[in-house]
Structures are given as C-alpha cells and as structure tokens.
Amino acid sequence: MESQNRCSVIIVGAGISGISAAKVLAKNGVEDILILEASDSIGGRLKKHDFGSVSVELGAGWIAGVGGEKSNPVWELAVQSGLRTCFSDYSNARFNIYDRSGKIFPSALADDTYKKAVASAIQKLRTDQDSLLTAYASDPRISTKPETPIELAIDFILHDFEMAEVEPIATYVDFGEREFLVADERGYEYLLYKMAEDFLFTSDDKILDNRLRLNTVVRELHHSRDGVKVTTEDGCVYKANYVIVSVSIGVLQSHLLYFNPGLPSWKTEAIEKCDVMVYTKIFLQFPYKFWPCGPGKEFFIYAHEQRGYYTFWQHMENAYPGSNILVVTLTNEESKRVESQSDQETMREAMGVLRDMFGPDIPEATDILVPCWYNNRYQRGSYSNYPIYADSQMVENIKAPVGRVFFTGEHTSEKFNGYVHGGYLAGLDTGEALLEEMKAEKDRETNNKSILQPLLAITLSKKEAVASLRNYDIHRQLFHSNSKRGLAEVTL
Numbered sequence: 323m324e325s326q327n328r329c330s331v332i333i334v335g336a337g338i339s340g341i342s343a344a345k346v347l348a349k350n351g352v353e354d355i356l357i358l359e360a361s362d363s364i365g366g367r368l369k370k371h372d373f374g375s376v377s378v379e380l381g382a383g384w385i386a387g388v389g390g391e392k393s394n395p396v397w398e399l400a401v402q403s404g405l406r407t408c409f410s411d412y413s414n415a416r417f418n419i420y421d422r423s424g425k426i427f428p429s430a431l432a433d434d435t436y437k438k439a440v441a442s443a444i445q446k447l448r449t450d451q452d453s454l455l456t457a458y459a460s461d462p463r464i465s466t467k468p469e470t471p472i473e474l475a476i477d478f479i480l481h482d483f484e485m486a487e488v489e490p491i492a493t494y495v496d497f498g499e500r501e502f503l504v505a506d507e508r509g510y511e512y513l514l515y516k517m518a519e520d521f522l523f524t525s526d527d528k529i530l531d532n533r534l535r536l537n538t539v540v541r542e543l544h545h546s547r548d549g550v551k552v553t554t555e556d557g558c559v560y561k562a563n564y565v566i567v568s569v570s571i572g573v574l575q576s577h578l579l580y581f582n583p584g585l586p587s588w589k590t591e592a593i594e595k596c597d598v599m600v601y602t603k604i605f606l607q608f609p610y611k612f613w614p615c616g617p618g619k620e621f622f623i624y625a626h627e628q629r630g631y632y633t634f635w636q637h638m639e640n641a642y643p644g645s646n647i648l649v650v651t652l653t654n655e656e657s658k659r660v661e662s663q664s665d666q667e668t669m670r671e672a673m674g675v676l677r678d679m680f681g682p683d684i685p686e687a688t689d690i691l692v693p694c695w696y697n698n699r700y701q702r703g704s705y706s707n708y709p710i711y712a713d714s715q716m717v718e719n720i721k722a723p724v725g726r727v728f729f730t731g732e733h734t735s736e737k738f739n740g741y742v743h744g745g746y747l748a749g750l751d752t753g754e755a756l757l758e759e760m761k762a763e764k765d766r767e768t769n770n771k772s773i774l775q776p777l778l779a780i781t782l783s784k785k786e787a788v789a790s791l792r793n794y795d796i797h798r799q800l801f802h803s804n805s806k807r808g809l810a811e812v813t814l
C-alpha cells in the first residue's frame with residue numbers, strides 16, 4: 323500500500339538518536355516527519371522491564387561520565403526529568419573476588435594482580451600500530467596472558483566490562499569519572515518520552531501522534547536524486563525527501579535493511595569493520611538475600627578458570643532495597659552461548675556459581691530474566707566498539723550520508739560511541755547536518771532556476787538539467803565539514 327503523502331524526512335528507528343534527530347528537525351520547523359520503529363515502543367536500547375516488584379533496565383543502566391568540568395547532556399536530561407538514580411562505586415569490586423571455594427582473595431593479592439594487569443594492558447596499548455595489528459589478528463583481546471582464575475577475572479573486568487577501561491575514554495575525560503545507575507520505575511526510556519513530548523502529541527505519558535508508527539519494520543530503502551521510498555515488512559510504502567537511518571551497527575551488518583541502489587563500498591567496508599559487543603545483564607530473583615550488603619559490597623567478582631564465566635555480579639539493594647535481586651553480566655561469546663540455551667539451564671549454571679561463592683544452603687532463585695540482544699533482529703548486539711586499528715576515516719565513513727540517506731546512532735559518534743550520550747549527541751549532529759543540507763538544496767534550486775530558465779528552453783528537460791548539475795557526493799562533503807563544528811549551533 324503506497325502512502326499518498328510525501329513527507330520531508332523519514333526517521334528509521336525510535337531510539338535516543340532517532341528521537342533527538344527528530345527533535346532538532348521539529349524545533350527548526352521541519353515538522354512533516356515520520357518515525358518508523360520496528361518494535362512496539364520507543365527507546366531501543368533503553369528498555370525497562372518489570373521484574374519481581376521493581377523495574378529493571380535490560381539495556382543501558384548507567385549514566386556514565388558525571389561530575390567533571392563539562393556536563394554530560396544525558397545527566398542534564400535526567401536531572402530535568404527528575405529521574406531517580408544512585409551512585410555506583412566500583413572501586414571496591416576488586417576486593418570482593420571470590421574463589422570457587424567461597425574464599426575472598428586477600429586484598430593485597432587482588433590489588434597486586436589488578437595493578438599488574440593494568441600495567442600490562444597499558445604497555446600493550448603503547449606498542450606500535452604494526453604489532454598491534456599482528457596481535458589483534460592473533461588475539462582480539464590483546465591478551466595480557468592471564469592464567470590463574472583471579473588473573474582471568476581481572477582481565478575480564480579490564481577488557482570486557484565497559485566501566486573499567488585502561489585507556490583514557492573521552493566520556494570520563496570530558497564529563498567526569500562518576501557513574502549513576504538509573505533506578506526509576508519509569509525507566510531510563512522516560513528521558514525519551516520527555517524529549518518526544520516537545521514535538522509529538524502525548525497524553526498520560528503515551529505518544530498518540532500519527533507521525534510515530536510502532537511495529538513498523540523497514541525492509542527496503544530506495545533512494546535517488548529525487549527522493550527516498552521506504553518499504554516496510556507489511557508492504558506499506560512511504561516517500562520522503564530524505565531519510566535518517568538510526569538502526570544499530572549490528573542491524574546494518576545484518577542486511578535487514580536492503581538499500582537500493584546498494585551503499586557504496588567505502589560505506590559498507592566501514593560498517594563491516596566496526597566490532598559489535600554483546601553485553602548481557604542476567605537478573606535473578608530470590609526469596610531473601612544471602613549476600614553481603616553495606617558499604618563497598620555492591621559489586622563482587624567470581625574467579626573461575628574459564629574467562630568471563632559468570633564473573634561480574636551486582637546486588638540491587640542500593641537501587642531497590644528489599645528487592646532481593648542479583649545481576650550478573652556476561653559478554654560476547656558467553657552472552658551468545660547463554661542466549662542459545664534455555665533459561666532453566668542458565669539458572670542452573672548461575673546457581674552453581676552462587677553456591678560456590680556462598681555455600682550449598684542458599685535458596686533457589688524464584689525467577690530469571692535473560693535479555694537477548696544478539697538474537698534480537700532489531701539490534702544484533704549491544705553496542706559498537708571501534709577496532710583498535712580504526713582511523714578517523716573509518717568513523718567518518720560510518721556516519722557520512724549517501725545522497726539523501728543520512729546515518730545516525732551511537733556508532734556514528736566518534737567520541738562517545740557505545741554510550742547513551744553518544745546516541746543522543748549523534749542524533750543532534752545528524753539532525754543539524756540534514757537541516758544544513760535542506761537549506762543548501764533550497765539555495766541550489768533557487769540558483770538553478772535563475773541560471774537554467776533560458777537554457778532549458780533550448781536543450782534539456784528541467785529534470786535532466788537539474789540532475790546534471792548536482793554532484794551526488796555533495797552531501798558527504800557537506801556533512802564532514804559540518805560535523806567539525808561544535809554543538810553550540812544546534813537549536814534546541
């Protein structure tokens with residue numbers, strides 16, 4: 323079924339980047355937009371879920387980078403929206419490392435192992451590009467050659483767990499080193515509803531605006547000099563002057579979206595090169611708590627001879643006292659393994675680990691929640707991770723537009739990819755770049771009209787003449803020059 327109306331911009335995906343791009347457009351007078359979202363709600367990787375008596379975050383849980391000289395824009399949104407958060411103190415986690423017999427490693431040993439692992443990782447990072455490439459090819463983790471269970475556990479925390487990186491990360495350098503866990507029944511996604519309220523019709527925290535279509539999976543994107551035509555899984559066709567694609571890098575790699583004509587090789591190669599991390603938080607509900615609480619005990623670690631095997635644990639008593647919930651984080655291959663088995667099997671494994679740490683008499687979990695980010699066809703992973711050899715050209719190519727197709731999403735944020743604020747800032751950036759292009763197109767049309775009128779009468783049809791003057795790659799050049807400018811120019 324073909325929609326009769328042609329709108330200015332179609333936005334594919336209603337995560338934080340799609341919604342923030344839409345907000346920039348709407349605030350600048352481009353209100354005939356259409357947001358097409360595959361799932362049944364907005365938010366994307368901001369996703370709350372009722373579990374036990376509380377609301378837990380299946381996707382992003384933390385506002386990372388708070389307390390520095392510059393203010394994290396997502397922290398600002400959280401403060402404006404009155405979102406409930408609580409401070410996460412990871413500094414003691416390494417003093418709560420359990421071995422398989424339930425003994426806590428002496429703090430001197432843990433401290434020493436941690437320092438050695440950090441020093442070794444830093445040394446690796448200082449190696450020249452060539453040897454990094456060689457090392458990368460043979461071992462994606464640039465192995466610090468951990469061998470014992472405690473070394474393996476610390477290696478996992480340093481390399482796989484996002485909050486403990488050895489390199490200086492722009493998020494922490496720019497916005498500060500503190501992290502706050504979102505602990506609000508309305509969920510992290512509430513920030514998006516507050517944003518959407520400014521330009522979409524809402525009532526009782528529900529979006530009732532026809533410009534947002536949920537359960538609408540985009541499958542084909544036909545683009546030409548004249549416009550874009552988007553076909554959805556249910557056979558509907560929507561037309562627009564431009565499209566912004568905000569789907570994850572995992573979805574771009576999966577070919578759920580078919581581009582017609584296909585994307586150029588500089589684009590597809592950059593997309594293929596970007597790594598996708600899988601990060602899974604498994605929630606377990608208990609009839610009562612049997613783990614230590616109090617200062618410095620929120621996070622604890624399990625040291626096992628298999629790297630990443632149910633290593634990183636958190637209790638939720640600080641966020642939700644009395645909730646009796648534990649969370650364990652798995653990544654990459656372990657995440658994929660667990661996604662492919664039954665929840666009962668995962669519960670059995672997790673209970674085995676907890677019995678190792680806390681003894682055989684602990685109660686059985688009464689419920690388990692295992693999010694599947696990898697097998698979700700609208701995600702295909704948790705967040706982007708630029709490979710160690712990535713250069714700025716690769717990142718620019720990931721975000722550069724192709725004709726009338728613009729790209730956004732956390733994976734397009736050179737400084738903050740992988741984070742909620744990366745998605746938010748990328749959306750603002752892309753919205754602004756598209757506004758510039760729309761203005762430039764208008765100027766070109768006006769100029770072309772005055773130059774071409776006399777010529778057209780003698781030679782070409784108007785369509786042919788305009789097409790021949792347009793440089794199809796102009797958007798890419800324009801975007802690159804725009805993206806170097808600061809955020810100050812965004813109208814919000």
Ligand SMILES: Cc1cc2nc3c(=O)[nH]c(=O)nc-3n(C[C@H](O)[C@H](O)[C@H](O)COP(=O)(O)OP(=O)(O)OC[C@H]3O[C@@H](n4cnc5c(N)ncnc54)[C@H](O)[C@@H]3O)c2cc1C
Binds near residue numbers: 365541
């Ligand atoms: C488990 C997990 C933990 C994380 N932890 C943190 C954290 O603590 N702190 C932090 O800052 N960040 C964290 N992140 C990363 C953060 O969630 C993301 O960087 C951010 O939410 C991405 O926003 P986005 O708009 O780029 O993408 P998304 O939120 O993925 O939005 C893209 C949207 O496109 C939709 N879509 C996909 N395909 C189609 C299609 N064909 N047609 C229509 N719609 C489509 C999707 O359904 C989705 O809604 C975490 C992510 C995960 C998964």
